[in-house]
Amino acid sequence: MINRLDLRGRSLSARELVEALPRAEVRVEDAAERVAPIIAAVRRRGADELRDLAERFDGVRPHHLRVPAEAFESALAGLDPLVREAIEETISRVRTVHRAQRPQDFVVDLADGAQVRQRWVPVGRVGLYVPGGLAVYPSSVVMNVVAAQEAGVPSLAVASPPQSENAGLPHPTILAACALLGVDEVYAVGGAQAVAMFAYGARGTEEQDGAVLCEPVNVVTGPGNVYVAAAKRLVRGVVGIDAEAGTTEIAILADGTAHPDHVAADLISQAEHDPAAASVLVTSSVELAGAVEARLKDRAEGTRHSDRVLQALAGPQSAIVLVDSVEQGIEVVDAYGAEHLEIQTADAAAVAERISNAGAIFVGPYSPVALGDYMAGSNHVLPTGGCAHFASGLGVHSFIKAVQVVEYTEQALGEIASKIVAFANAEDLPAHGEAVQVRF
Template identity: 55%
Template sequence: MLLNTIDLRAATSSRADLSRVIPRAQLDVSAAFATAMLLIDDVRERGEQALLDQAERLDRVRPDRVRIHADEINRATRALEPAVREALELAIDRVRTASKAQVPPPIMTELGDGAEVVQRWQPVNRVGLYVPGGKAVYPSSVVMNVVPAQVAGVSSVALASPPQRNFGGTVHPTILGAAGLLGVDEVYAMGGAGAIGAFAYGIPDLGLDPVDIITGPGNVYVAAAKRAVRGIVGIDSEAGPTEILIIADAAADARLVAADLLSQAEHDELASAVLVTDSENLADAVRTELAKQLSEMRHSERARIALDGQQSAIVLVSDMAAAAALSNAYGPEHLEIQTEESGSVLDMIDNAGAIFLGSHSPVSLGDYLAGSNHVLPTGGQSRFSSGLGAYTFLRPQQVVRYSQEALRALEPHIVALSTAEDLPAHGAAVSARFHE
C-alpha cells in the first residue's frame, strides 16, 4: 500500500511526542562527515589535481579543466532552447523583484541630541554557489542562488556544479547557459565535498579565491562538508532530501493533492511526501489517485520507493489545530495548505521553509516561477532557519555616532558600570575626553 498510515486521532500529543512519531528520512550527516573531511583535506593539499582525481572517481569522468572558459559559457547561453531561455528570463525577473523586498533600508535611531545609532546592512564580498547535478539538472537553482546574491550587492560570485559524463566532463550546458544569462563568468566543474572545500579554502593554481558564504543544496556529503567548513565560511543550511507536507481537509481535491505529493517524490528515493488530514475519505481518495498517477509517471519507480519509505505517510488527525501542531513539530521544507479555511490554518503555522496557500499554489510553482526561493531548510531546520534570500548575503552592522555633549551626559553612568565590572579602563577611556 502506498504511504503508511499514522493515526493520531485519539491522541493528545506534546511537541516532543509528535517529534517521535513524525515520518522522517534517516539521513545521518555525521556518518558522512569523516569522508567529507578527507575530500576537503585532499583539496587543500593538492588543489586542482585533487578535484580532477575526485571527479574521475566519484563522477566517473575526468574534466579537461576545472574552471570553465568564458567562451564556453557564452556558447551555452546562445544555444539555450528558446522556450527554456524565456522561462529562465521570467524566473530571473520574478525572483529579482521578490528578492528586492528582502533588503532592509538603513535606519537611524536618535537617542537624544547628538546621540545616534545607524543600522545598516552590508553585503559579504564574495560567495560560492553550489548547483547539484545527479538525477536531474537544475538551471532553476542557478537562478535561486545567484539572483538574491546580486540583489544583496555581492560583488564577486563563483558557481560550482559537478562535471557531467555525458558532456565530456564539463558542467551541464543548461547550467552554463543560465549562468551566462546572469552574467556569471566564474564557473567550476567540481562537485561534492571537494567543491565545498575549494570554495572555503581557495585553490591558488585555479585562481579560485576563498569565499565568505557558501549556499545551495546537495547530497549528504555536500551537507557534511558544509558542516565541516562552517566557521571558516558562512553557510545557508545543511540541505537534505526534499520534503512536502500537505495539510488538507475534506474540501481538498484528491487528484491535486496526489499530484503535488508526486511532484516532490520524483526527486529522489529519500524524498519525503506527507499528507496530514482529518478526513479518512480524502486519505483513501488520495491513495487511489497516487496509484493511478504513478502508472503514468516517467520516474514512477523512484517516486514509488519514496512513497513506500519510512519518511512518507498519511497522518490522520482529529482537526486542523492538531494538523498545524504536527506540521510545526515537523518543520517542513515545503508546506501546502489545501483546506476550506486556509487562512485560519495559516495563522496556526510557525515552522515552514515556504508555505503554499490554496489549491492553485503548488510547490512546483515555487520551484520555478512564484518569485519565492526554492533553496529551503530541510530536516526540521525551518524551526530555526530560513530559506535562501537576499538577507542570506547581508550582515547587519551598527554605526554609532555621538557628539561630545551626548557622551558627557553618559560619562558617570559608564564609569559606574565599568567600576562595577572591575574594568576601570573602560570608564577612563570616556573620562579622558573631558579631563586633562
C-alpha cells in the same frame, strides 16, 4: 506503497511528536563523518583532489575545472527558445521579489550629539552551489544568483557537478542560465568537494589551472543532498551558510475539501527529485487518505521516474499522517518544520497564518510547490530536515550583514560617563570606565 502513521486520539509532547514523525534514515550528522575526509583532502591537494573526486563520484575527470568562456556561448546558442523564455520569465519574477527584500539603513538619534547608524553591507564574495546528479537545475542557478545580485555582492562563483556527457563540464542548460545572468566564474565541481573548495579556496595545477584555481568565499549557499548539507555544517564558522538545504521534502496539510488528485500529484512532484525525498500528507480525513493512496499508486507507476518516486514514497521519510482535526494537524506540521508546506483546507489562508515553522508555505489548491520551484517569485532554496524551526530560505538577507556606526560628541559622552563607569565597575572591568574618564 506509503506508510501510515495514526496520531488520532494521542496526546504527545513536542519532543514525542518530533520523534514520531517520519524522517530520513541518513542524517546530516551521519553524513558528516564521510564528508570530513573529503573536505580535508580538498584543502590539502586542491585541484588534483577535485579531479580525483570527480572521477570517483561523477565518472569523469574534467580537464577544465573552471568552465571556459566558449562553453557559455555554445550553451546559450544551443538553448531551446521556449526554455530560454521560461528561464528569463523566472529571472524577472524572482528578481522583482528579491529586490523588495532589501532592508533599509537607519539612523537613530538618542540625544543631542548621540547617534547610532546602521548600514547593510553585502559580503565580498559568495560561492553558489547548483546540484546535478538525478536532475538538471537551472532554476537553482536563478535562485542563488539573483538573490546575491540583488544583495549587491561584487564577486559570485557557481559550482555544479561535471558530466561525462558534456566533456566534464556542467550541464549546458546550467551554463546557459549562468550566461543569461552574466555569471562567468563557474566550476565543474560537485558535492561536498564544491563546498570545501569555496570555503577554503583551491590551488590549481600550473599546466591546467594556474597557481590558484578558486579564491575562498565569505558565504556558501545552495541546495544539495545530505552530503552537501553535511559539508555546509562542517565549514560553518569558516564561512557563512544559508541553511542546511538537503534532500527535498514536502508536507501537505489537508482536510476533506482537498482534491486527491492535486494532493497525490504534489507529493509525487517532490518524490521525483530523489529516492530519499520526503513526501508527507497530514490529514483529518480518512476518506482523503484512502483516495490519495489510490491516486499515488496510479500516478507513480505512470510517471517517467517511477522507480525513483516509488522508492521515495515507500521510504521511512514519507507517510500519510492521520490526525483528529485540522487543529491537531497545525501542531503536527509546525513540529515537522517542512521545507515546503502546502495548505489545502477549507480556510487555507487563515491556517497558513498560524504556521511558524516552514521554509515556504503554499496556500490553496492553485499554489502548488511546483510553482515555487520555478516562477512564483519566491526562492526555492529552503531549509530541510527540521531546520525551518530556526532558519530561513535563501534571500537577499543571506548575503548581507549589518554594520553599526556609533558617533558621540564630547557633550553626549559626558552626560552618561558616570553611568558607564558604574556599569564597568559592576562588571569588575574598571579599565572600561577609565577609558571614558580619561577623556574628561
